[in-house]
Amino acid sequence: MGFKTGDFPPVDPARLFEMPYLERIKVLSRHWVEYGFGTPKMTHVIYLAKLLVVYVVGGLLIAALTSGLNPLEFSSWWTEPIFYQKLILWTVFLEALGAGGSWGPLAGHFKPFTCGWRTYLKVDTIRQAPWKRVPLTGGDRRTGVDVLLYIAVIAVLLAGLLLPGTADADLTRLGFDAGRVMPAVAAALAVLMVTLGLRDKVFFLQARGEQYLPAIIFFAAFPIVDMIVALKVLIVAVWFGAGFSKFGKHFSMVVPPMVSNTPWLPSKAVKRMHYKDFPRDLRPSYRGSLLAHVGGTFVEIVTPLVLLFTVNATVALLAAGVMVCFHLFITSTFPLAVPLEWNILFAFAAVFLFLGHPNWAGYGLGDMNPALLALTVVGVLFFPVLGNLRPDLVSFLPSMRQYAGNWASAMWAFAPGAEDRLDQHLVKPSEMTVKQLSALYGPEAAEVVMHQLLGWRAMHSQGRALNSIMINQLGADIDHYTLREAEFSTNCIIGFNFGDGHMHDARFIESLQRRCGFRPGEFVVVWIESQPVHRNHLRYQVIDAALGVVERGVYRAEDAVAEQPWLPNGPIAVDVQWRMRGYERVRYPKAAADREEVQR
Known part of the structure; x- marks a missing residue:
């Protein structure tokens, strides 16, 4: 691997689609073992520069200087409560802008690197309310009100960061001289994050509200x-x-x-x-x-x-x-x-x-x-307990299942040419990842990179199941349909994703359908829910964007983990528990002339 050149998989980009789909997964998963994503070292240097210069040095200077502390004297700030408070606000600020997690090429953002603010400041982008029945949160279109709420969150974050600390008698008694972030500012931030989060769960999760909102509430309401x-x-x-x-x-x-x-x-x-x-x-x-x-x-x-x-x-x-x-x-x-x-x-x-x-x-x-201790313990444990028992009700992030492999996840399949509608009809912060990569490396190489993501997913348990269920749905057509890892594709549409399949569930596919108008069979989704802690199976759905959910079923976790990424023994066993009456997928052959005949 060079500084500017990556380790490209051992496939001929021009002949990628001549290989059967599972053979592609076999080659790319094996390549991942030795090279990972194969990213050029320059990319990692960019991430390190952002981390050290923007986050660490920038956070140190802002938190210390605005609190009357000397950033060059470690002993003057490392135990000061206000320094830690402002470091959390600085982290939330960067996350809310889209400059923290889910940033840059390793999250599918190649051009531009940052999509958060490009989404939240743009009217008509898709928003996702977490619950349908909360008043004043209906619909899936970002409005001027949502944009103003986002601006207000950023403004209050800046106020909390830049304003000096307010005096606190308890802090002085304990030997801390810099005060604390104004409780009123913290309270206003908490209210705004909840308000905007009820209209758009994506923003709430991008700001990592499941972890930082409780801290902000403590800043506002608790003695030191x-x-x-x-x-x-x-x-x-x-x-x-x-x-x-x-x-x-x-x-x-x-x-x-x-x-x-x-x-x-x-x-x-x-x-x-x-x-x-x-x-x-x-x-x-x-x-x-x-x-x-x-x-x-x-x-x-x-x-x-x-x-x-x-x-x-x-x-x-x-x-x-x-x-x-x-x-x-x-x-x-x-x-x-x-x-x-x-x-x-x-x-x-x-x-x-x-x-x-x-x-x-x-x-x-x-x-x-x-x-307060009892209230805190109950508060911080409520969503993790509920989320492990009922993962369908709670994102894996509030469930505290970070990087555990037990995620809701999905795979998208487009009939030839149908994916282009996402760029043609959606208001979003960037082009789809394949278009971004095509502009940089050409369309054939871009497809190889997109398949690398499918190879990566196949190395996890859900990937084996996603491929199995998609093969059951598409049959031999899987070799010429456009297949996408849903997390990265969703990234381009809503500006953020952190492994949470709830961000691209059936309601999200409905939002895409309202805007893009896919015909039956043009956009097929396999979607898997996380495994509950007390069950040995995972639930899945098959969604045809034009028709809605067309199949539901379950599969056993042990069957998925026992297989290889390329499924040499065929698809794993699934138990189909419901299927839409009379549903048969509309096929779209590979050749353009054949597609036109099918459509007629």
Whole structure:
């Protein structure tokens, strides 16, 4: 891999569609094992520059200078509550602009890199209300009101960042001189985030409201000691929830592809050792599973609980060091959707909360108001518990299932030429990814890159199921239909996605259909819901954009994880539980003349 050139898969772009679809997946999944996305090193340097210069240095200067602190004196700011408050506001600010997670080429944004504000400031882009029955949130069109709400959120964030801290007697008593972010500003921000989030769940999740909104509420309403302890409870809930979600059959399949995408790891041998028997068997090896569940599950469950309860300084120091290393390692792998700022914030939070304000110095659970503690615990656990029992009701992000492999996900299939309607009829922040790539590398190479994303998805459990169900629907037509990984395609339409299939569910497909008018059979979607914690199966839907949901069924998780990405034994077994009466997919042959005949 060069600085400006990537590692292109070993296929002839001009002959890609001469290969059967599953043969493409076989080649591209094997290529991923050794090269990951094959991204040029220049791309990673751009991400590092953004992370270090914009986020770290920019955040340090803004949080310190606007609070009367010396950014060059570490001891003057690293324990100051207002510094941590403003660092969270700075993170929310960048996320809300679209300059944090889901930014740039590793999230499918090639030109432009940033799509967040290009979506939220543009009337007629698609918005998605989380619940149909909430008054004043109906419809799926962004209006001037939504744009004004977004501007108001950005303005209040800037006010919280730039205004000096307000005096607080408790802070002064505890030896902190810089005050705190004005509670009224934090309260206004919380109200605006909820209001806009009720009209558009995408914005709420892009701003990472499921994690930062509780912190902002603590800023607005809690006395300083209660605020610090509540922030500890919140971050432990995030860590523990993520660790708990990694039990099961999905997570072991996440880590090997993530390690394969690590730019600083040139050794193919090390990457291969995380798979059972490359190139024949790409299921996780013992080493891959060990890294996943010791380096991931164990660390995220045990270490946070140690931090929350220990009163030993040495133990706290070691545990905080483990969490810092944990987040730095994730950052170094450049996972798709690139939540780099989030990981750096959490690494600093481990130090700030548990070493800067240790349990034995008046910041333990017993030092918090019992009523506020109970309210905080119930509040931070409500959505994770509900989301693990009923994943259909809660996004995997509020469910605290970050990067656990247990995601709602989808695959799109377009009849030849039908995908162009997305660019022709939608108001969105950018062209579709394939058009962006075509402008940079040509249409044939662009298709190879799009198939790399399908190969990546096939290395995860849902990918095996998505391909199986799509083969059941399309049959031999799968070899000439245009197939897309839904997460990345949705990115171009709404400006953000973070692995959440709820952003492109049946309601979203209805929004696309109202604007694009696909004919039956032109746009077929296979959509899978996350696995509930108490079930051994996952539910799926087949959606024909013109007709709605045409099939529902289930499949077993163990059947998916037992297969190879290219399904050498054929599609995995599914249990069709309902199918639209009389439904038969309208076929669209490959040749243009044949397509015209079918349409007549």
